[in-house]
Amino acid sequence: MKVTVKYFAVCHEMLNRSEEEMQLPEGSTVITILKRLEEEWPEIAEFYEVMQMSVNWEYATENTELTEGDEVALIPPVTGGTDV
Amino acid sequence: MKVTVKYFAVCHEMLNRSEEEMQLPEGSTVITILKRLEEEWPEIAEFYEVMQMSVNWEYATENTELTEGDEVALIPPVTGGTDV
Amino acid sequence: MFKITEQIITGAEVQQAVEAPDAGAIVLFLGTVRNNTDGRPVQHLEYEAYPPMAEKKMAEIAKEITNKWGIHHIAMMHRVGKLQIGEVSVAVAVASPHRKDGFKACKYAMNRLKQIVPIWKREVWADGEAEWVKPDAVFFEQPSEQT
Amino acid sequence: MFKITEQIITGAEVQQAVEAPDAGAIVLFLGTVRNNTDGRPVQHLEYEAYPPMAEKKMAEIAKEITNKWGIHHIAMMHRVGKLQIGEVSVAVAVASPHRKDGFKACKYAMNRLKQIVPIWKREVWADGEAEWVKPDAVFFEQPSEQT
Numbered sequence: 001m002k003v004t005v006k007y008f009a010v011c012h013e014m015l016n017r018s019e020e021e022m023q024l025p026e027g028s029t030v031i032t033i034l035k036r037l038e039e040e041w042p043e044i045a046e047f048y049e050v051m052q053m054s055v056n057w058e059y060a061t062e063n064t065e066l067t068e069g070d071e072v073a074l075i076p077p078v079t080g081g082t083d084v
Numbered sequence: 085m086k087v088t089v090k091y092f093a094v095c096h097e098m099l100n101r102s103e104e105e106m107q108l109p110e111g112s113t114v115i116t117i118l119k120r121l122e123e124e125w126p127e128i129a130e131f132y133e134v135m136q137m138s139v140n141w142e143y144a145t146e147n148t149e150l151t152e153g154d155e156v157a158l159i160p161p162v163t164g165g166t167d168v
Numbered sequence: 169m170f171k172i173t174e175q176i177i178t179g180a181e182v183q184q185a186v187e188a189p190d191a192g193a194i195v196l197f198l199g200t201v202r203n204n205t206d207g208r209p210v211q212h213l214e215y216e217a218y219p220p221m222a223e224k225k226m227a228e229i230a231k232e233i234t235n236k237w238g239i240h241h242i243a244m245m246h247r248v249g250k251l252q253i254g255e256v257s258v259a260v261a262v263a264s265p266h267r268k269d270g271f272k273a274c275k276y277a278m279n280r281l282k283q284i285v286p287i288w289k290r291e292v293w294a295d296g297e298a299e300w301v302k303p304d305a306v307f308f309e310q311p312s313e314q315t
Numbered sequence: 316m317f318k319i320t321e322q323i324i325t326g327a328e329v330q331q332a333v334e335a336p337d338a339g340a341i342v343l344f345l346g347t348v349r350n351n352t353d354g355r356p357v358q359h360l361e362y363e364a365y366p367p368m369a370e371k372k373m374a375e376i377a378k379e380i381t382n383k384w385g386i387h388h389i390a391m392m393h394r395v396g397k398l399q400i401g402e403v404s405v406a407v408a409v410a411s412p413h414r415k416d417g418f419k420a421c422k423y424a425m426n427r428l429k430q431i432v433p434i435w436k437r438e439v440w441a442d443g444e445a446e447w448v449k450p451d452a453v454f455f456e457q458p459s460e461q462t
Contacts, residue, residue, distance in 0.1 A: 006365065009435035010435075054368055057371045058368075073365055073368070076435060078429070078431070078432060079447075080432050080434025080436065081404070081428050081432075081434070082425075083192070083436075084191075084192035084267050084349070092216055092218055092286065093288035093300050097300070138218075138286070141218075141221035142224075160300070162284070162286055162287055162288060163287070163289045164215065164222075164258065164285050164286075164288065164289065165257070165278060165287070166257060166258055166340060166414065167301070167339070168338075168339035168340040168411075168412060179327060179343065180325070180327050183345070187347070187401065189401060190350065191349075192346055192347050192349040193344070193347075194326075194343075194345040194347065195344055195421075196341075196342070197342055197343075198340075199339055200339050200340075200341065202338075203336045203337065204337075267344065267346070267425060270344075271344075274418070275414075275418045
């Protein structure tokens with residue numbers, strides 16, 4: 001199955017792309033994507049603790065199951081709004 | 085001595101005037117004005133409990149002493165702003 | 169800016185009055201005229217003020233806020249005369265370095281305004297009757313807060 | 316109205332989005348870009364968002380507010396792209412029947428926005444350096460509030 005993966009802010013910068021399509025085996029979960037990214041960018045593992053994932057605009061866990069056409073995103077710690 | 089006395093809202097309405105000049109004996113205090121108004125409008129005594137007075141734009145007591153040229157006002161309970 | 173005015177009040181003008189490069193948080197309160205009071209249809213409102221004393225008391229409230237929270241950018245406006253449904257009767261704006269203090273200060277300003285600023289409201293009902301509004305019970309229980 | 320925008324945000328537009336004849340209290344919060352962060356001069360800010368998810372999360376926060384306080388008139392906007400000093404980055408407006416709830420709801424919206432809405436800030440300093448802002452410690456201590 002094919003899913004779209006989006007990268008924002010520091011992830012966008014580190015991976016040098018804002019999104020890509022990934023071909024995944026049936027039965028994949030969010031962790032399948034994380035493992036694949038770790039091969040390209042080993043340091044990402046350190047970030048997993050504070051980073052979140054979303055599937056179809058909803059926060060997800062590592063074990064969230066994926067299906068064809070899903071939109072997945074890596075969500076670094078959010079810092080919107082104002083710092084005051 | 086001569087002072088100006090101002091009437092607002094319900095006082096303005098009851099006394100049918102928004103201000104007047106009063107000639108008072110030396111040594112008068114706010115209560116001198118209240119007594120004089122009571123002769124014209126006996127019911128005002130009931131309001132004294134909730135009404136306030138000001139002298140020169142500052143809240144005053146019955147015993148605040150007056151001097152020539154003072155601006156005195158009867159301040160009914162304030163209801164500015166919004167009721168929400 | 170502390171002002172009693174007969175003109176229409178906009179949020180934009182109180183906002184502009186407090187904007188400052190060192191204060192990243194602006195909290196604004198606008199009170200508007202509702203179409204009813206406790207279910208009774210309102211035709212319009214009338215506000216009367218004692219302008220010089222009202223503006224003086226507004227400035228005193230701002231001073232209290234500066235002393236409490238170190239906030240220096242405060243604006244308060246109140247409309248007088250005849251107000252139609254939906255129009256702004258009162259506006260308070262506070263610009264502060266921290267938003268939590270901004271919320272507290274803006275709320276405080278409104279509470280104090282209702283306690284000590286000499287302004288009076290007259291309700292004109294849809295059925296033609298009219299009356300000067302009496303303050304709620306809290307007012308009578310806490311007269312000391314007014315002085 | 317829940318909107319991520321590249322355009323300038325004004326207080327007036329969020330105010331208009333919440334105005335209602337039955338809600339006499341409007342509380343507005345505006346976050347503006349300060350000229351410094353902890354004393355270090357800022358040249359400008361850049362915000363990036365995940366727009367569809369950000370707008371969905373804003374709507375969820377509004378739903379939480381409706382459930383908590385029965386408030387129905389809520390608007391949230393956040394700017395993205397390059398922002399100059401003094402420009403509005405975020406605006407929240409709430410119109411409510413009671414001002415106390417309005418203050419609580421507006422404050423709550425801002426707190427939640429900073430927790431769950433996918434928007435990121437990049438600071439570009441006057442000296443030319445730039446970095447994606449890391450959230451404060453509270454964020455790391457309360458990851459459960461984000462989900």
